[in-house]
Amino acid sequence: MSAAPLRVGLLGLGTVGQGVVRILSRNAEEIARRVGRSVVVTHASARDVSRAREVSLAGIEIVADAMQVAAHADVDVIVEAIGGLSPAKELVLAAIERGKPVVTANKALLALQGNAIFEAAQRRGVMVAFEASVGGGIPVIKAIREGLAGNRIEALAGIINGTCNYILTQMSEKGQAFEDALADAQRLGYAEADPTFDVEGVDAAHKLTILASIAFGMPLSFDKVSVEGITKVTPQDIKIARALGYRIKHLGIAKRTQAGVELRAHATLVPEDRLLAKVDGVLNTILLQGNAVGQIGLYGRGAGGDATASAIVADLVDVARALGSDARHHVPALAFQPASMCELSVMALDDVVSAHYLRVTVADEPGVLKAITSILAELDISIEAILQKEPHDGADASVAVITSQVPEHRFNEALKRVRQLPFVRQDISRFRVEYF
């Protein structure tokens, strides 16, 4: 290898940062054989370097102040592995201003501040790469942006939060309550001490924002995503869904329709014979629907230091190749040329059309089923499947219904009327049903 090494400045030496050091060292030869030069972390920042115990940091100049690394004259490219919005944003912008390409796994930063960041990068002719921000080591960004570049992408749907998928899998396999499955996930390191971002669907919504932007050529629009988590999923719902032939998964969904774009992240019933229903535990999977390729699917580990580092290093290889070439030869960061991005109208959840699952607990009286089905019929909502469970051990009876495709506002009206029936208990569950 005659060319000079690519010098990487690494911001953050947590799980992901250490993964990058480890992969670049362990696979140094393979990577150099691909790139034609070596890729080496020369500078890094860490608040507390003593916590970076998993890898050898020999030969790396380590400082506490990340800005020193981001702005360092002897660094060719910055890997941002700090996470969070600030100071990550300031660091990324500082690197861009100095003409340094940036590689990041920070989905929150991109979903919320990405438009400004990519605009700055565009102005400066600098690459910002973010394969690791969605799906861990699964090359889904590249698949959408480059692999499906010949397609009009019609829809995508994915299990893009491993924490949710782990918890739902545990609830499904062990009959655990949400709280117990969450506690297990935290003990195993699959959920954070404060799990809000994961279990409330925010992390999935961040990732969905990024996927939708590169799939449809629209600016990053996090505030237009409808977000729900998995905290309302109960073991009863999982059991009844199973009896009806479905699994409950937390999905990020983006769809083009005649009426606009749907952007939503929520717990969803999926027929048990689909790939989305079969991917369990912390695995991620993403389905992409293109008008030429049809449906393709990708799956793999969505988190973890090494899987995330795998994607970061892939980005570093892309950056190393492009470095010194004219920006018009670069792949546009958001897949479409900046001047060709279009604001697309995002539908309100009320107008989204989908099938629905409804479960009500009812006092065991005659006429219950008739009253519920009458309300659905009045609103022209067809029933695809129904399951009535007789009461036992003194418990109330329950009725679960899967509807046909119906606009959400109409289903909500049905829900309102059902709720007012005298024999219906407060405990009502409702989830959308999708057939990807």
Next chain:
Amino acid sequence: MSAAPLRVGLLGLGTVGQGVVRILSRNAEEIARRVGRSVVVTHASARDVSRAREVSLAGIEIVADAMQVAAHADVDVIVEAIGGLSPAKELVLAAIERGKPVVTANKALLALQGNAIFEAAQRRGVMVAFEASVGGGIPVIKAIREGLAGNRIEALAGIINGTCNYILTQMSEKGQAFEDALADAQRLGYAEADPTFDVEGVDAAHKLTILASIAFGMPLSFDKVSVEGITKVTPQDIKIARALGYRIKHLGIAKRTQAGVELRAHATLVPEDRLLAKVDGVLNTILLQGNAVGQIGLYGRGAGGDATASAIVADLVDVARALGSDARHHVPALAFQPASMCELSVMALDDVVSAHYLRVTVADEPGVLKAITSILAELDISIEAILQKEPHDGADASVAVITSQVPEHRFNEALKRVRQLPFVRQDISRFRVEYF
């Protein structure tokens, strides 16, 4: 779009060629928004243009002589969609000599003549792109070459021939004999009039050759692939495999081991709970094992005009971006820098270690099971599962065994001894078993 259109010269207007015309026209706007210029077929060749009835050819200058297009001064890039070895090779080399990038789906050409073609392209600083050669529209080449660039790739395995998968699925679901399932596949257009290349595993071996080269950084080595097809798979084997918890799939497999590289394509028993067992019909799926990312999987339609054209157009987009940039900024065609490619020692099938499935038909005599298990024990081959079926309707009894991991030569020795047992009929089945 101010930049001049990218002018594509298309060789061949069969299913794939027409797919390229259709996709470039249908998705013209999306593609131009991504590339920053339009991509247009300006010249094409066809032996009999009257057969290209599926698309509008307006505005395309069509000639009978493909060489006229390959060498045309007003064409920026060549798409080779003729197939076969000759004249495809001469056409591709002629285009390269004139400095024109080439996009091809021709796996036979690349597997057999790729080393010479890529060498010529390298000399001339010209891109040769071939995403469509494996897995139809699934961006598996890009996933290996770029998405997993940070990994040492340890193994890959895939269902990469849709014809085989369709036939095996039919045999499994309908209990059909191979010949009947093949006839159905031919009627539906899933198998060619001469199905030899597909059902004998040659097509899968071509594709495996390409995947192994870009995964391991070794020259294309088709002649080192061990090739078997699906003609020896019987409905009985499928049924017994199912009873033991397995499906039979035709896989392309490439693995690094301490003893060398394994390159093989053959019918394989796969546990029913694995993704490879669940992908049915004409779908393809490929698993990739990297030392950083772990296992990732990709699936989708592996054939068809539009799916293949999707991959060709993705390559055209890559070519359009790179055109005019220095070759050192290009992704190396075979993933590794040409100077860094290594000849790797490929193992003889005899030395490959794997589990095996063995089914023998036996006369219904006492001591049969003992004789067979004794032979296996003598050769230190453990039995993972065994299934004995009593004779009925006057048929012979059968014994099926799944062994533990064992070198192939040792299993072959067992097979030889079993065959010599007096009560064993000629009808013996054996397949490898894999646990990806």
